[in-house]
Amino acid sequence: MSTKIDFSKMERLTPRADSWDKVCARLDAENAKSKIISIKSWYSAIPLAASFVLVSLTAVLPSFTSDIEQENSSAEYVSINNSAPSEVLSWYESLGNSASDEFETLEETVGFSYLIKE
Amino acid sequence: MDEKVILQHLKSGSREALSLLWQAQSANVLNLAFRMLKDRDEAEDIMMDIFVQIPKKIQGFQGQSALATWLYRLTVNECLMKLRAQKRHRELEEEHLDTIVEDALGKIEGFDTSDFDPELLEMGLNALNAETRSMLWLKDAEDLDVKDLAEIYKMPEGTIKARLSRARTFVRKYLNERKENAKKGA
Numbered sequence: 001m002s003t004k005i006d007f008s009k010m011e012r013l014t015p016r017a018d019s020w021d022k023v024c025a026r027l028d029a030e031n032a033k034s035k036i037i038s039i040k041s042w043y044s045a046i047p048l049a050a051s052f053v054l055v056s057l058t059a060v061l062p063s064f065t066s067d068i069e070q071e072n073s074s075a076e077y078v079s080i081n082n083s084a085p086s087e088v089l090s091w092y093e094s095l096g097n098s099a100s101d102e103f104e105t106l107e108e109t110v111g112f113s114y115l116i117k118e
Numbered sequence: 119m120d121e122k123v124i125l126q127h128l129k130s131g132s133r134e135a136l137s138l139l140w141q142a143q144s145a146n147v148l149n150l151a152f153r154m155l156k157d158r159d160e161a162e163d164i165m166m167d168i169f170v171q172i173p174k175k176i177q178g179f180q181g182q183s184a185l186a187t188w189l190y191r192l193t194v195n196e197c198l199m200k201l202r203a204q205k206r207h208r209e210l211e212e213e214h215l216d217t218i219v220e221d222a223l224g225k226i227e228g229f230d231t232s233d234f235d236p237e238l239l240e241m242g243l244n245a246l247n248a249e250t251r252s253m254l255w256l257k258d259a260e261d262l263d264v265k266d267l268a269e270i271y272k273m274p275e276g277t278i279k280a281r282l283s284r285a286r287t288f289v290r291k292y293l294n295e296r297k298e299n300a301k302k303g304a
Contacts, residue, residue, distance in 0.1 A: 005254065
């Protein structure tokens with residue numbers, strides 16, 4: 001364009017010799033800084049995660065222990081139907097059905113052997 | 119290396135690609151910043167700031183304009199921010215410039231500026247405000263298109279053309295006045 005201003009005689013600057021090195025140093029420093037920040041954020045995440053685990057454990061553990069207790073109690077329970085002889089069972093079932101205490105009618109040896117067995 | 123390839127490498131954080139961009143564009147960025155700030159040290163600082171920011175800012179660059187245009191826009195914005203922060207933007211108001219230009223229009227349009235002392239030309243350029251000065255520098259010294267300038271300054275092409283025309287006329291008038299004064303003095 002003919003109307004252009006001619007700037008060709010004006011001094012044209014060139015970057016100083018150490019400018020690129022300074023840029024690189026600043027970039028390295030920024031990279032190192034961002035790494036430190038990510039480590040810091042990681043460290044702050046650890047207590048957060050630990051507290052989350054603790055809270056969830058306190059919520060979940062009671063249900064586990066109740067299951068275990070139930071299993072234990074079911075394991076320890078021995079039904080009288082499985083272990084007692086028929087005489088004891090019939091005596092046991094008839095308890096409270098009559099006015100007289102029929103304990104005396106239970107043969108002593110049978111009752112005694114049951115107690116020993118237990 | 120192709121600009122698209124450089125852009126890809128820059129986005130992946132390649133220092134080598136940044137080095138190539140530095141070799142190709144650092145002087146242009148420095149000269150533009152110097153034209154705007156009128157201070158060599160501040161211009162160097164701006165140039166380094168911009169190249170340090172590139173690895174982050176390039177992630178948002180979609181490649182719709184040339185890499186150089188994008189860099190010029192970063193430079194202009196950084197310089198304007200610096201000028202505003204320093205409150206050093208005490209230069210000729212656009213209205214004042216318009217008045218001068220209207221007086222001078224037509225008479226000095228074809229005035230030859232090539233036989234002028236570069237220092238005097240620099241003084242004439244420095245009499246413009248920073249934005250117009252950078253615009254004129256990019257158009258006449260760096261040979262950018264009006265389209266690129268419209269992209270850099272986010273202005274319509276017509277506005278850019280008008281401001282360039284006014285700025286050229288102002289600089290020519292400034293030089294002419296100094297020449298006349300020198301003749302009278304001699």
